[in-house]
Amino acid sequence: MLKNFIIIVAILLLSTSCNNSKEQEILEQLKEKDQTISELENELDYYKEKNSELMEKLTMIEEPFPKLELFEYGREVDFYYEDEKVSGNLTAISVVEKYFEAMKSNDLESWKSTMTQDKQSGFVEKEENFWIESLDILDIHYESDTGYKHSILQDEDAKEMGLTPDNIAVIYVLYDVLYDNSKVPYNSGRINWHFILLREDGQSPWKIQGWGYGYGGI
Structure with missing residues (x-):
């Protein structure tokens, strides 16, 4: 009887250990995904800022030649x-x-x-x-x-x-x-x-x- 009890406890402990390991693995994967998402968001913000700078420069270039296409002769x-x-x-x-x-x-x-x-x-x-x-x-x-x-x-x-x-x-x-x-x-x-x-x-x-x-x- 005692022997069976010990076996059951061992199985439960092993199961708990496996679950904890799997849970840890899932948490690590989620953490990696969060990090990847964060990196992508940072990269997106960077390119948005660069695009804004380029648009501003383009506007500055266009200003000396306003609406050239409208000058029809x-x-x-x-x-x-x-x-x-x-x-x-x-x-x-x-x-x-x-x-x-x-x-x-x-x-x-x-x-x-x-x-x-x-x-x-x-x-x-x-x-x-x-x-x-x-x-x-x-x-x-x-x-x-x-x-x-x-x-x-x-x-x-x-x-x-x-x-x-x-x-x-x-x-x-x-x-x-x-x-x-x-x-x-x-x-x-x-x-x-x-x-x-x-x-x-x-x-x-x-x-x-x-x-x-x-x-x-x-």
């Missing part, structure tokens, strides 16, 4: 072609082509005639030889990105001149040029520029005011 390509028919003057593209042809033929006066008086004044002492061995226009077209005009219209000089979108032309040009580098230090190769042309009104000829890269004023 109509179908500019159609406008330029129609303008040539009405005024009888060269299109803005033709003026830029004349600029390059004058460079190829070393015709300084013809080259300067494509520019505004303001631009011409910077080439008073320029020698007549451009020292070009070859020059080819690979692509030339009206710039469809109205952000260029928007940038020009924000320029203080443009505001003082009272410029309007219909009296500004922006032309993209990709050309391949080879200079005689024994005479001039200019870079040869493929070059892409944007030309800015202005006119006084719809009956006036287009004149080149500047050329270069990216958005800018006049």
Whole structure:
């Protein structure tokens, strides 16, 4: 009888020990899950904070260029072609082509005639030889990105001149040029520029005011 009692007690103790062990294992697993959840929550908070910082920086970047997409100036390509028919003057593209042809033929006066008086004044002492061995226009077209005009219209000089979108032309040009580098230090190769042309009104000829890269004023 006593022997049976001892066996029962031993079984109960063993069972209790197993249950405690299982319970401990479950508690450890729950603790690990809690730790994992806590880590994930911390990581989520970190990325939320980073996202907030990025959005703030993006807002700061956008502020100097508010709503560029709202500056619509109509179908500019159609406008330029129609303008040539009405005024009888060269299109803005033709003026830029004349600029390059004058460079190829070393015709300084013809080259300067494509520019505004303001631009011409910077080439008073320029020698007549451009020292070009070859020059080819690979692509030339009206710039469809109205952000260029928007940038020009924000320029203080443009505001003082009272410029309007219909009296500004922006032309993209990709050309391949080879200079005689024994005479001039200019870079040869493929070059892409944007030309800015202005006119006084719809009956006036287009004149080149500047050329270069990216958005800018006049």
